[in-house]
Amino acid sequence: MRADIIDGKAFAASLRRRIAAAVPGFVAKAGRAPGLAVVLVGEDPASAVYVRSKGKATREAGMESIEHRLPATARQEELLDLIESLNRDEHVDGILVQLPLPPHMDEAAVIAAISPAKDVDGFHVVNAGRLAVGQPGFVPCTPLGCIMLLKDRLGDLSGLEAVVIGRSNIVGKPMAQLLLAENCTVTIAHSRTRDLAGVVRRADIVVAAVGRPEMVKGDWLKPGATVIDVGINRVAGEAGKSRLVGDVDFAEAEAVAGAITPVPGGVGPMTIAVLLRNTLVAAHRRSGFAAPADL
Ligand SMILES: NC(=O)C1=CN([C@@H]2O[C@H](COP(=O)(O)OP(=O)(O)OC[C@H]3O[C@@H](n4cnc5c(N)ncnc54)[C@H](OP(=O)(O)O)[C@@H]3O)[C@@H](O)[C@H]2O)C=CC1
């Protein structure tokens, strides 16, 4: 069997078109465009690339992109003051502080400073708590994008065995919460898990969010499983160039899985599309308008 490729890039493009189509309706009612503020601290080249592509996608959707850069040496107080001014700015609906932050900053304290109503990353404890208890809030973009791909592929997920590898606050834990909310039987695996291959072999759905290039092997998978590869790992490629690989050994997995997301072109593009979706939803909620239902 050869797995179907789940085209996250195409799905993300269609989501972005639906978002762009809904923006003029908001502008007509509110008299302004939805605004997303992205804050980059330091010069990490990978982060700078992401921030640029987020800004471009935001403008292409007809929204306002507000970009702030602070030097790597900035004091945490300066960042907290900036977040406070963005919290107060009526034109800012969403605030994203690009992670990771320089080591002298306390990420939890910085995230806590963002107004939960503008936390389009869904990283604030209030939004994490809402997700855990099933109240409406903001859900982290990457796991929400993964759920959209899974439901598009499989329809109802009820009763399926799902294994999430990774338990970070930004991917693994919210991913597990979302799968639970879809009535999956959820196992969360991590670096202390015994017999990881044996655990993964039970899964109808495997979500790999580890950060270890090509760790998940083909013979770890149940034949026909649906594999969502969140990993983004830059490794040495040919002729001194680097290339991106996921946490799943794609060549091996493709021969066993029923369907699999590629890297690049899978989960990554979904993350940005869902960020725009969350920003549009935040704009509607903050203005007291019902958010478009089909996003
Ligand atoms: N596509 C996208 O849009 C995004 C992609 N990513 C990518 O996803 C990956 C994960 O990101 P993130 O969650 O932030 O990473 P973290 O480093 O925060 O978490 C990694 C998790 O993997 C677990 N882990 C590490 N080694 C092993 C192992 N050998 N076996 C089993 N589990 C292991 C860790 O376990 P423990 O808790 O025990 O240490 C931890 O829970 C990265 O490649 C990142 O680049 C991240 C965000 C967005």
Ligand SMILES: Nc1nc(=O)c2c([nH]1)NC[C@@H]1CN(c3ccc(C(=O)N[C@@H](CCC(=O)O)C(=O)O)cc3)C=[N+]21
């Ligand atoms: N506050 C915050 N929110 C985030 O959502 C956040 C963050 N910090 N820090 C870093 C991670 C990582 N992340 C990605 C977004 C898009 C792609 C993406 O579009 N990837 C393309 C390839 C891009 C390339 O070629 O480099 C793809 O997979 O096809 C990947 C990874 C968001 N993150």
